[in-house]
Amino acid sequence: MTLRRFSFIYSICLMCIFSALLIGYRYYFEYPQILQRIVMLQTRELHAVDIMIDQQLQQLAISNYDYAVWDESYEFIQYPTRAFITENFLDDTFTSLKIDGAIFVGKNKKIQWERGFDYVEKRALSVEPLDVVTAEIVNITYPTSSQTDAVPQKMGFISTNYGPVMFASSQLRQSDRSGQQVGMLLFIRKVRLSLIHQLADFSQLSITQGDINAQQNIDHIPDISAPIGDAAFSLTRQRVIKDITGKAIIILNIRHINNDPPPFFNHTLQIILVVLITIPFILQWIVNLMFIRPITIGITNIVNMIYRGELTPLKGESNILEIQKLITSFNQLVNIVNQQKEDLEVLALKDALTGIANRRAFENHLSLSWSLTQRNALPLAIVMVDIDFFKHYNDNLGHQAGDAAIQQVATTLSQHLVRNDDMVARYGGEEFAIILINTDISHVQSMMSRLLLAVRHLAISHPGSSVSSHLTISLGAAVTTQFECTSVDELLLHADQALYQAKSAGRNNAMLWGS
Template structure:
């Protein structure tokens, strides 16, 4: 064989080997990493859609709690009245809060009242258009109790009218005491309006379809694994019902693929053409201009995947196609970082909703309990006192009955604004304890400081000048404040501190309201009249 032929064969072998190596590196290291990074971002996008549906359920859950744990609803189940329905469950209430099913049942599950609304037509359906009995199994059990909170049940179920997002609460008094008188269930059927609402929340386009009974039976009990996007950049997933069985198919439209997945790209073709010109040059330079950069990109992507640091950038400085690939990798990683940040913001928002009272913006009961535990440990370690103020609006039930639920909410919001203004230290915590009752934690504070805060609360309430015609102590809205203090945590516990403040609050009410009472460590209650004067 002649030398030129050998040279040509050698060139062909080297070219084939180089070409094969480039394809192998791309498909073995770079492309799989890109696909996995893309798949992670896609799954987070789909999870964002599921979170959007969960946020709709949380809204219905909050509404069901507000109606279920309420004296008016508690009284209605004992004495049903058209006035309650007209004031609280009229067509305007359904439209304003975006729910289309409401059911009230007694302790035995007998339907006391129900309503089914056509939200699009803004009217009630005829009574025979809906069978509320099919939702009986999902009522919160009124015969069971749970210390410190009402029983509830929520999720998605399939009905004869289609999938329903619902929430049910046992009906209790506003202070969550006593036995339940029955159950309340609010729901909203899954339709295009909910899909549009979720799309506005998550800023993504998707469609949904209800699974047929046959499809549901096939998928029931199966451990479904994540899929990859299809050729149309769509990914399907399933929304599950309260039995953890698939009920809805979600088809999410994803953004266009951020990288080129073709088998042979411009970099490889360019390298092949150069190798045809001079195999010696290609042999010498191939490792520097092609293999090493691709390996660097693959290593960089592997580092990002293994560490989760999406802020890292390759910053590849190249004017050729490998440089374009590096830049595309950076753009893809930047896109994933943005999606990650958005998901974290959504998670942060959900976390904030879990520790804040939705009506007032103050800390809710859960955050109050967490903060009390934290402050208790710190004050016990640092040997400083911890003060608790329990505040209650005087005659608020009469206020709510006279002025209505909406104005009652506005009054509670005004009181919350007063508590925010009265507690000006970053460590002070004002919380909505339940209904019209509030709690204020004052770390490293003595009784004198607590009295100043209490007096400030009374003064600011008086400045609000909120009319209260049914109050027997004033023509304006007033509050009672009970003060408890712990200086020696070895003698009393957190529950005793709350009990102190509650007893002091009771004394303030018994003494005529619109004043502050203090519980002292000697177990003697001392009333200090702080009636607000002009």
């Protein structure tokens, strides 16, 4: 054998070894990691579907809570009147709350009143909720809790003769969350094809609804909230939505439309093979520079994000098409998840009608304000505001005019709060609540006087008022410097008592508790 032939054979063998090593590296290490990253993205997409479902349930639960924790609902379940239903459960009520059924259940778990109304088609249901909601369903949706300081609630899906529906239920309580266990209010919403479309749009997935029949075995299909885990890479999956009893009632056929894996033999790999044929000794440098280092940095960044519990876009760019596609897809998903998180936080703490804080946001802010003022020995004031004779206003001018009046009053109250720590919230119905931090009694009295005058200057005609020809408000306030306040509930109670005094004194005025 000549030296030239030996050199040629040696070069060929060396080329084959390095080529085999490169191909083996891509097949056994790099490509599985790329697929694993894609599976992580798919996990995020499936989680987005679960978030959207939870968001729908939370919105339904918030509406249900607002109607259940209300003095008028609490009184109705004990002393039913037709006037309460006529005033509060009109067709527009079902449309604005996006519900298809409302059921009042008494303490003995017997349905006391129920009505079905298709809020999408704006017509009465062909069957009453009583024909859909059986005694068994009432029993499993009735909320119970061992906690004494919270209103028991339930939400989820249930299977009915009509089909799968979403539900939210709350035990009835007075507006201050006090009262006995006298019954519950149950809201239901049909599961429509539009929900599937919303899930697809929200998660950027292709989703269709499958059929469930009695002969089909679906025990092997995971729940929508279940992680992918160690499952093999796939662009298509099935998930189920289960009812509150754990029974699968909806099958989702899911396709990941933005996660196609990169080709195994891509243009970059072919170029590297050519380089390896001519320059084998630079293999380690090329592999480390173009493959290992970018992947390691990306994995390290993602692991740190998971450890911190905070997702941020990956910085930098890669010359490798697959890695850059993965970075781009991951950054897009991060932006979607962060935006969804912000949207969910806003929806959970914002009143849908007025755009100001809702009762849940008020209670959270009040708890934080109480801790801050107690720790720093600062005064804290609560002002309760109620629109005078608002029921007469609705009776004379209609609920749409009533909603518009509530919006104007909410805007006016908000415009008079200029400090960042102060808050005005819609407390329920026509009632508002204001939190003022580090303020004295004279400032509270001055603030109430300005609010009284500002609402009067709106000059909203009120033909049903017995104190003025225009819409007015009554205010009641309590300040921690007035008395030895031992809890935030006591402060809230005194503010509510001051509001009651203002109403008893003829309305269209303001009262400071203890004055």
